[in-house]
Amino acid sequence: xxxxxxxxxxxxxxxxxxxxxxxxxxxxxxxxxxxxxxxxxxxxxxxxxxxxxxxxxxxxxxxxxxxxxxxxxxxxxxxxxxxxxxxxxxxxxxxxxxxxxxxxxxxxxxxxxxxxxxxxxxxxxxxxxxxxxxxxxxxxxxxxxxxxxxxxxxxxxxxxxxxxxxxxxxxxxxxxxxxxxxxxxxxxxxxxxxxxxxxxxxxxxxxxxxxxxxxxxxxxxxxxxxxxxxxxxxxxxxxxxxxxxxxxxxxxxxxxxxxxxxxxxxxxxxxxxxxxxxxxxxxxxxxxxxxxxxxxxxxxxxxxxxxxxxxxxxxxxxxxxxxxxxxxxxxxxxxxxxxxxxxxxxxxxxxxxxxxxxxxxxxxxxxxxxxxxxxxxxxxxxxxxxxxxxxxxxxxxxxxxxxxxxxxxxxxxxxxxxxxxxxxxxxxxxxxxxxxxxxxxxxxxxxxxxxxxxxxxxxxxxxxxxxxxxxxxxxxxxxxxxxxxxxxxxxxxxxxxxxxxxxxxxxxxxxxxxxxxxxxxxxxxxxxxxxxxxxxxxxxxxxxxxxxxxxxxxxxxxxxxxxxxxxxxxxxxxxxxxxxxxxxxxxxxxxxxxxxxxxxxxxxxxxxxxxxxxxxxxxxxxxxxxxxxxxxxxxxxxxxxxxxxxxxxxxxxxxxxxxxxxxxxxxxxxxxxxxxxxxxxxxxxxxxxxxxxxxxxxxxxxxxxxxxxxxxxx
Ligand code: X8Z
Ligand code: ZN
Numbered sequence: 001x002x003x004x005x006x007x008x009x010x011x012x013x014x015x016x017x018x019x020x021x022x023x024x025x026x027x028x029x030x031x032x033x034x035x036x037x038x039x040x041x042x043x044x045x046x047x048x049x050x051x052x053x054x055x056x057x058x059x060x061x062x063x064x065x066x067x068x069x070x071x072x073x074x075x076x077x078x079x080x081x082x083x084x085x086x087x088x089x090x091x092x093x094x095x096x097x098x099x100x101x102x103x104x105x106x107x108x109x110x111x112x113x114x115x116x117x118x119x120x121x122x123x124x125x126x127x128x129x130x131x132x133x134x135x136x137x138x139x140x141x142x143x144x145x146x147x148x149x150x151x152x153x154x155x156x157x158x159x160x161x162x163x164x165x166x167x168x169x170x171x172x173x174x175x176x177x178x179x180x181x182x183x184x185x186x187x188x189x190x191x192x193x194x195x196x197x198x199x200x201x202x203x204x205x206x207x208x209x210x211x212x213x214x215x216x217x218x219x220x221x222x223x224x225x226x227x228x229x230x231x232x233x234x235x236x237x238x239x240x241x242x243x244x245x246x247x248x249x250x251x252x253x254x255x256x257x258x259x260x261x262x263x264x265x266x267x268x269x270x271x272x273x274x275x276x277x278x279x280x281x282x283x284x285x286x287x288x289x290x291x292x293x294x295x296x297x298x299x300x301x302x303x304x305x306x307x308x309x310x311x312x313x314x315x316x317x318x319x320x321x322x323x324x325x326x327x328x329x330x331x332x333x334x335x336x337x338x339x340x341x342x343x344x345x346x347x348x349x350x351x352x353x354x355x356x357x358x359x360x361x362x363x364x365x366x367x368x369x370x371x372x373x374x375x376x377x378x379x380x381x382x383x384x385x386x387x388x389x390x391x392x393x394x395x396x397x398x399x400x401x402x403x404x405x406x407x408x409x410x411x412x413x414x415x416x417x418x419x420x421x422x423x424x425x426x427x428x429x430x431x432x433x434x435x436x437x438x439x440x441x442x443x444x445x446x447x448x449x450x451x452x453x454x455x456x457x458x459x460x461x462x463x464x465x466x467x468x469x470x471x472x473x474x475x476x477x478x479x480x481x482x483x484x485x486x487x488x489x490x491x492x493x494x495x496x497x498x499x500x501x502x503x504x505x506x507x508x509x510x511x512x513x514x515x516x517x518x519x520x521x522x523x524x525x526x527x528x529x530x531x532x533x534x535x536x537x538x539x540x541x542x543x544x545x546x547x548x549x550x551x552x553x554x555x556x557x558x559x560x561x562x563x564x565x566x567x568x569x570x571x572x573x574x575x576x577x578x579x580x581x582x583x584x585x586x587x588x589x590x591x592x593x594x595x596x597x598x599x600x601x602x603x604x605x606x607x608x609x610x611x612x613x614x615x616x617x618x619x620x621x622x623x624x625x626x627x628x629x630x631x632x633x634x635x636x637x638x639x640x641x642x643x644x645x646x647x648x649x650x651x652x653x654x655x656x657x658x659x660x661x662x663x664x665x666x667x668x669x670x671x672x673x674x675x676x677x678x679x680x681x682x683x684x685x686x687x688x689x690x691x692x693x694x695x696x697x698x699x700x701x702x703x704x705x706x707x708x709x710x711x712x713x714x
Contacts, residue, residue: 057094062396063395064087073391073404074404075384075385076386089136092125093129095121095129102121120436123227126224128209128213128216128218128221128224131212139205142201145201147387148385149194149195150194150198153168166190171190175286176284189281191545196540196544198550199516199541199544202516220507221507225500225507230609230610246625246628247490256647258291258294260642273532275531276529279533280524281532286545287495292411295483295484298483304477304480305476307459307468307471309467313352313411316348324344345379345407349379349409356417356418359456359588360453362588363591364591365597366428369401372402372403372424376404377403377406379405387547390403392423392427394424397431398431415454419447422451423446430605433603439604440605441607448561448565451561451565454488456585458583459471461586464588478633485583496561500556500559502543503555515538520543526651560622562627566629569585571596572593572596573587575590581633583631583633
């Protein structure tokens with residue numbers, strides 16, 4: 001995610017405002033000649049003048065915020081965390097002041113643009129902060145600490161000479177490459193040790209943001225997060241239920257087939273946990289959100305085109321490395337060899353990024369500015385801890401855009417680069433808008449841009465860039481290509497949903513701190529049908545092992561993006577004049593598609609997302625039909641493969657005492673909580689569902705539970 005976006009779209013990260021999942025906040029007044037933000041408003045100021053002033057002050061303070069955040073994410077030490085927390089504190093305090101100042105315009109006549117700006121201002125952070133200075137400082141410190149803990153997290157074994165410490169990247173490599181059951185279990189378990197110490201911090205964090213949300217007039221921070229969608233919090237929650245109901249059968253088909261193939265690899269007993277759930281450590285991904293690394297296990301047709309992008313990228317890296325070795329004759333000391341290796345990794349990462357940029361420029365979009373290539377973090381530095389989780393940054397709202405990644409030559413990182421550049425092209429496009437409109441139409445739009453391009457990375461496109469060999473044109477090759485995409489996109493859907501189901505429950509108090517872990521695994525079971533192979537009691541804090549929890553990045557955006565990207569893709573294919581089957585369309589090189597995309601990006605958050613969606617697709621509703629259309633051949637194939645199998649899973653109701661709700665908390669402003677939750681829940685309830693459903697109990701618990709911040713508020 002990215003900075004300013006957060007502003008409006010509630011993105012953000014650890015701390016700061018509006019920044020995107022990747023960034024943070026500002027400081028008034030700067031040595032660059034900016035005007036200090038006003039603590040109070042001029043008396044005769046009109047609403048239009050107020051918004052013009054906020055826009056100017058925001059833009060002026062923004063670079064100091066992003067600079068501090070960038071430093072703390074690319075150089076994790078106590079000093080940088082302190083500076084990031086301070087910058088965030090200044091921003092959040094200024095935001096509270098602006099929100100207070102805006103109150104005097106309530107009920108007054110003003111232009112629609114100004115009214116929208118004020119509405120967006122009130123959602124200017126995903127970390128609503130209490131106005132009490134001590135509590136605000138405590139909040140920003142906790143946020144910086146948690147993100148630092150995640151970025152520097154490592155799992156160590158052995159003593160003395162035998163001591164071996166591994167960070168996330170090395171542990172992910174095990175899940176990606178090893179097929180040894182125990183080795184994978186150790187890597188998975190090891191990473192989940194890093195979040196144990198976050199539990200108390202997170203509990204306090206929840207109390208503090210709920211206090212902030214309360215002061216801003218929201219029932220809790222989750223309700224505030226759900227308020228950024230140009231519809232009521234209850235409506236957007238029901239929308240997510242509706243979309244999930246559309247795609248759930250497809251996920252279940254993939255789940256069933258994957259379980260069969262895991263059984264062939266590991267044996268019936270080891271390939272499933274009680275109730276038919278998939279073991280969390282065997283899905284090739286630390287969080288079971290992308291099953292792309294299972295390719296060797298689930299490949300439909302061995303000899304029908306593998307699309308082995310990872311091998312192709314690895315061999316490119318090897319070529320670059322060999323060239324660099326040949327150039328550096330002479331010194332062959334270990335440190336010199338390590339330098340050469342590092343240079344080769346950087347060069348390979350830059351080459352992958354150039355390739356991604358080429359897709360965008362082929363559509364007629366601009367080249368990335370020179371400063372992008374100078375300022376970006378492409379690979380993991382060797383001399384310090386950084387937050388490796390990929391992010392895109394708009395540093396100053398006028399062209400200083402960057403990405404921060406720890407790129408390795410594999411397919412997942414390759415497609416993530418396309419994802420991140422999507423954020424940057426959005427930033428660059430809406431930089432012409434006033435700062436408060438510099439955000440995605442909603443946050444799911446921001447996440448969907450680069451992924452739309454990824455859908456257009458068809459086998460033919462990959463062949464055209466020399467990444468894979470000439471592709472067969474056969475039914476089998478088609479199923480292989482669809483499987484490759486489904487492992488990334490379909491497997492993600494329930495994960496995209498469950499994270500905020502958990503956080504919404506945590507924020508509204510229906511998941512109490514002493515149930516954090518049980519509720520986490522109940523939701524993983526319910527939505528994803530995955531489970532740990534051993535007890536994960538409350539001594540763990542497994543949610544904290546996923547970046548977006550300590551980083552405080554809302555996650556519903558990714559679920560929405562995984563639906564929207566198929567709608568965008570279909571529309572861009574239409575714009576390109578394509579008439580064949582949806583899954584074969586690539587609009588690479590098509591300027592008409594590019595113009596359509598650019599027009600959407602240019603709008604930013606200047607109008608309700610429904611209008612922006614309508615201008616692009618002809619309809620103003622999110623809809624998963626395009627997902628189903630795209631995957632229709634694979635879904636037919638999966639159904640054949642699954643014939644005779646008992647599909648589905650039983651999410652054991654007695655696995656833990658916590659029974660979290662599927663449904664979100666209700667909008668206190670529009671409906672009694674219990675009713676609204678029940679509505680959304682009804683929408684979520686699957687027909688003839690094999691999965692255990694604990695909603696009724698959960699809803700009951702929800703209406704009875706006290707919000708986490710209640711004691712403080714009282
Ligand atoms: O966090 C991200 C991006 C940055 S916005 C790398 N994503 C989610 C994740 O990694 O969990 C992209 C897909 C989902
Ligand atoms: Zn993103």
